[in-house]
Amino acid sequence: MWSRLPPILLILIGLLILLSSLIHFQLIYVVLPLIPIILVAILSRIKKVTTLSSRIFDKQNVFEIQSNNRTFTGIMLKLNGKIELNKENINFQRELESLMETLGRRDVGFEYYVITSLSKKRTSSSLIVLKECSDCKEEVIQEVQNIRNLSNAIAPHIQLDVISSSEVAVPLPKGWGDLSFARIYERVIDSPKNTLLINEYDVDLGSMKTEVAEIKTGIKIKDLTRHIAIFGTTGSGKSTTAILLAKKLINKGISVTILDWHGEHVGKIPDLRVANVDNPIRINPLKLGDIEEVVEILGDVLRLTDPQRFLLYSVLLKMRRANKFDMKMLISILRNIEESSNWMREVKYGLLRKIYLLFTKEAKLIFDDKIDNARVEETLFNSIVDLSFIRNIRLRRIYGLMIIKLMSDYFMKSKPMVTSLLMIEEAHNFFAHDNDFLEKLISEVRKYGLGLCVISQSPSSISPEVLKNTNIKIIHSIKSDTDKRILAEALSLTPSLYDSLDKLDVGEALLSSPNIKIPVVLKIREEDSKQTK
Numbered sequence: 001m002w003s004r005l006p007p008i009l010l011i012l013i014g015l016l017i018l019l020s021s022l023i024h025f026q027l028i029y030v031v032l033p034l035i036p037i038i039l040v041a042i043l044s045r046i047k048k049v050t051t052l053s054s055r056i057f058d059k060q061n062v063f064e065i066q067s068n069n070r071t072f073t074g075i076m077l078k079l080n081g082k083i084e085l086n087k088e089n090i091n092f093q094r095e096l097e098s099l100m101e102t103l104g105r106r107d108v109g110f111e112y113y114v115i116t117s118l119s120k121k122r123t124s125s126s127l128i129v130l131k132e133c134s135d136c137k138e139e140v141i142q143e144v145q146n147i148r149n150l151s152n153a154i155a156p157h158i159q160l161d162v163i164s165s166s167e168v169a170v171p172l173p174k175g176w177g178d179l180s181f182a183r184i185y186e187r188v189i190d191s192p193k194n195t196l197l198i199n200e201y202d203v204d205l206g207s208m209k210t211e212v213a214e215i216k217t218g219i220k221i222k223d224l225t226r227h228i229a230i231f232g233t234t235g236s237g238k239s240t241t242a243i244l245l246a247k248k249l250i251n252k253g254i255s256v257t258i259l260d261w262h263g264e265h266v267g268k269i270p271d272l273r274v275a276n277v278d279n280p281i282r283i284n285p286l287k288l289g290d291i292e293e294v295v296e297i298l299g300d301v302l303r304l305t306d307p308q309r310f311l312l313y314s315v316l317l318k319m320r321r322a323n324k325f326d327m328k329m330l331i332s333i334l335r336n337i338e339e340s341s342n343w344m345r346e347v348k349y350g351l352l353r354k355i356y357l358l359f360t361k362e363a364k365l366i367f368d369d370k371i372d373n374a375r376v377e378e379t380l381f382n383s384i385v386d387l388s389f390i391r392n393i394r395l396r397r398i399y400g401l402m403i404i405k406l407m408s409d410y411f412m413k414s415k416p417m418v419t420s421l422l423m424i425e426e427a428h429n430f431f432a433h434d435n436d437f438l439e440k441l442i443s444e445v446r447k448y449g450l451g452l453c454v455i456s457q458s459p460s461s462i463s464p465e466v467l468k469n470t471n472i473k474i475i476h477s478i479k480s481d482t483d484k485r486i487l488a489e490a491l492s493l494t495p496s497l498y499d500s501l502d503k504l505d506v507g508e509a510l511l512s513s514p515n516i517k518i519p520v521v522l523k524i525r526e527e528d529s530k531q532t533k
């Protein structure tokens with residue numbers, strides 16, 4: 001009402017001047033009053049077209065447009081295709097048509113507009129969902145959810161992503177009022193270059209996190225023997241990923257052995273037999289392959305000095321030559337060594353003190369000097385070796401390393417012509433330092449079909465040799481700067497991937513693998529890891 005007062009006053013003033021000028025006739029007096037009348041006519045015409053303003057809700061990107069006292073609330077969704085590399089002939093057009101037909105039949109007060117923008121670089125389509133209402137943001141958000149549910153059922157390969165960020169003007173059809181343009185906001189999205197860089201995979205691990213499309217990817221079986229490393233802080237999803245990987249490989253006929261430091265995998269993979277305190281895999285340490293490597297393992301874990309290592313080596317060699325494999329004999333030979341000097345006495349008793357661990361009650365559960373170490377396929381293939389019942393940590397490490405040695409010796413000597421993966425949880429307990437055994441293990445077993453999968457919280461707690469020799473890396477969230485730097489260097493990460501390392505959600509991981517040309521961020525599929533098959 002008040003907005004109309006100024007033009008009415010202008011017209012009245014104009015008419016008054018016109019009347020008075022007719023009384024004293026002069027041309028200027030005729031033209032002058034016409035000016036306010038013309039002004040009013042022009043202003044009222046412009047006003048009709050332009051009352052337009054827009055407001056953006058920050059978080060959900062719902063926009064509100066006011067025009068000629070009418071309010072429209074809406075949202076804009078980008079229509080993206082979900083690419084599945086192993087699926088051909090996805091009919092995106094048919095799916096989109098079905099979705100639009102279904103939306104068109106709905107009678108919920110919303111209007112839907114599909115806008116396709118064409119430019120030299122890209123073609124993109126968006127869906128505008130709009131309703132004439134105010135303060136109805138929640139209703140719009142609910143409608144987006146409804147459309148997404150419909151899309152999942154009718155058009156599973158069409159993804160709807162809310163558009164936000166950079167400002168763009170989009171022409172809207174006339175169907176809803178006098179508006180010729182509405183200012184809405186669009187995020188400019190590049191085409192998913194990474195899709196071109198992902199080659200084939202055999203073992204699907206999850207979906208690549210791109211802003212444009214959901215792309216499944218994973219690793220190739222032939223790369224298993226180039227070894228895998230899974231890193232991530234506690235609770236980031238390492239074990240879940242390891243279980244998913246193990247299940248997928250078992251389904252493909254690959255043998256999986258898990259060295260389970262905390263016994264956390266027991267019962268999670270029904271296809272695997274469990275070796276634990278009730279049913280331990282016994283080892284005869286005196287018949288375990290090369291004596292040098294046995295000494296290396298014991299020397300490393302028990303922190304033997306060089307002279308102690310040499311003494312142990314000499315005694316073991318003597319026993320082997322005499323074809324005697326008796327733990328008691330080891331002790332008695334050591335005891336009987338002549339103490340020719342104080343130094344010799346110190347070495348001898350120092351060694352006896354340290355190897356005492358191999359003769360404890362707990363050690364008797366896992367060592368047996370009467371058996372041959374054989375039957376790896378029967379005992380270790382497709383099994384979880386629960387180490388948690390060994391309470392002495394050093395003994396647990398020795399036993400774990402001996403299992404690793406048993407497995408690697410079997411592959412190198414028997415050459416079974418099968419591919420197998422040995423997963424090592426809490427791998428820093430075994431691979432903290434470089435040593436000959438480790439180097440030989442990691443560089444040689446691959447030739448014989450055995451892949452290693454080392455799982456640990458932090459790459460800095462593992463020997464650089466392991467990091468260098470694991471070609472597949474699955475990296476969950478990493479918080480420590482030192483660890484981030486080590487990984488950035490090892491994988492030549494771009495600054496943005498480096499920054500993302502501590503921001504990954506639970507279950508998200510950076511995957512670097514020979515079949516993928518650049519590392520990508522994946523959402524690992526947890527639901528799969530819960531299924532048996």
Ligand SMILES: Nc1ncnc2c1ncn2[C@@H]1O[C@H](COP(=O)(O)OP(=O)(O)OP(=O)(O)O)[C@@H](O)[C@H]1O
Pocket residue numbers: 232233234235236237238239240241457506507508523524525526
């Ligand atoms: N891909 C995923 N999707 C959804 N939730 C996940 C995923 N991976 C793991 N989680 C959840 O996160 C929690 C921790 O996972 P998990 O035990 O695998 O982590 P972790 O890194 O092995 O931890 P820790 O080092 O303490 O053993 C679990 O409750 C699990 O359900």
